[in-house]
Amino acid sequence: MAISAVSDTTLREAPPPRRHRLLEDERWLAFVLLVPTIVLLGMFIAYPFIRGILLSVTSSRVGMPGDFVGLANFYKIFNDGIFRTSVYNTFLYTGVTTVFKLALGLWLAMLLNRNFRGKAFTRAFILLPFIIPTVLSTFAWKWMFDPTFSVLNWLLYHLGLITGRINWLGDPDLAMISIIIVNIWRGVPFFAISLLAGLQTISPELNEAAAIDGAKPWQRFWHITWPLLLPVTMVVMLFSVIQTFADFQIVYVMTGGGPANATHLFATYAYQIGIGTGLLSEGAAISLAMFPVLFLVVIIQLLYIRRVEVR
């Protein structure tokens, strides 16, 4: 008996290998588990971001490391007319498309939330613009807006609404409207499906209770559906605003920033200066100019979402 008891304790007290002991410690384990994420985030987000900042305060070009020039690049772009146009364009583009995407997306979501035959199929179908690679669908749109082959012109002409060709992408205002249309077309499904998911978490009984309480349909929307959907709406808006603000593909394919630099956004102008022209540091400065705005948007919306969710 005594012997076995002794051997028992010795077994229990034998120290486990050092490696194992470290993993038993929650702080160490947490660190080990976090390492892959930290490495990935560091390599693909933190490093490029810091490189961008460093680049923006030099006079680097392609093939020339350049010297430290302080804020000269920023000073230069703020006095650049095209840059100011792109800032204006980016805000206009983001603002207008977000309003339309939200309105149309919400409308679509409310329709899809009803019961009808072929509901599942329609819901899947709605997602198409979102699924097709943006570059491909934008090329298709480019054809539709093409001055010579435009199916839109053909349609409007045969409906008797126009007499001559409309040069959609050749006119600065029409070109802006065109890219806005394409962005809305592409973005609505994301709003619709996300808001639909949000709508489905709202118990139909609440609407029924409100109906019995005497609320008319638009009152039910305003007093019940809208406030309950608000947290989801804010998250969807947050994603959309960030994406749209930094949009590149649609403008690049449709107009390339033209005609005469009239439709540049932050991203396309940064690309044109940084890569197209080779002025790396200036391109970096343009990209970075987006950062404070986006940062502010994110902060405001996150604070708002938190407030809404706490209620």
Place this chain on the structure above:
Amino acid sequence: MGQVVLKGINKFFDSVHAVNDVNLQIRDKEFMVFVGPSGCGKTTTLRMIAGLEAISSGDISIDGNVVNELAPMDRDIAMVFQNYALYPHMSVYDNMAFGLKMRKFEKREIDKRVLEAADILGIRELLTRRPRQLSGGQRQRVALGRAIVRHPRVFLFDEPLSNLDAKLRVQMRVELKRLHLRLGTTAIYVTHDQVEAMTLGDRVVVMKDGMVQQVGEPLELYNQPANKFVAGFIGSPAMNFTAVTVTEANGSLIAENSGLRIKLPDETAQRLRGHIGREVMLGVRPEDLTVAGSADLGHPCFDAVIEVVEQLGSEILLDMKVGESIMVASVEPTARVRVGDKLRVAMRPSRLHVFDAQTEAAI
């Protein structure tokens, strides 16, 4: 006033006939309970009265006016939902005030009514809270409050107690009864719990497969069930049924099967004259079975073997094997019985029920 009349109400969901030709008259100030198993059409009927579900055919009228085409808000009804359906983003006060605000009541009147209802329900200190900060019982009260403040002609309740724990359910049941006595508003109450139906209802509608099986006062359903379904649904533990063949011997009627052979009491025998030589369903409630003693002389008796003994404190439930069937008896808590005991069991002769074997209607 709050008189509700259903005339030939039908409801189809695609090919499913959910509610089948329901005709009912619910009187003013009456507490009417719809009871039945899941899918019997009771909730659908209630929702049709509320206006949340369209009627396939028939007429619903409230105080003499047909309301088939009226929107829920124009029917002057209030509904309490199973999951309470409180507006999660509003305070308790706003939840209760919402219906009055929508109807453009004056602020002072809203305040008065909400506080009055809050006092009746004892939730005055909860008025600033949000629904999710409340317990189930408190939410239930708020849902009731939201209905009360409107002073509607009819209250509709859709299984309002089914989400509460057993103890709270009993407590709220009593409160609902008290509330109804105090307010005197017509109430239509849907439940699958026959105890709730029996205790709350002035009258009870038993439904099955979309059809009304019987309408009556609780004791009427208990004592004179119209058919085997009602007999089995009302009362707990459920009525025992056993198929017997009716024969005649020496001028008396005998009911027998493999486990029992009893001489039917005169009153029952009268009704079964036309069924001699046929099979009928014999029904007897557990509380109408006793361990045979000297007092039961002349009562119909049979032999049974005890298979399970369930001690409930106030009574003992005996699961007994009678021939090939199982019967349950509820006996005095002082009875000394053990599993495996052979017993002589007596039936209270005036409490025998017989049902047609085919139609299941009471004979």
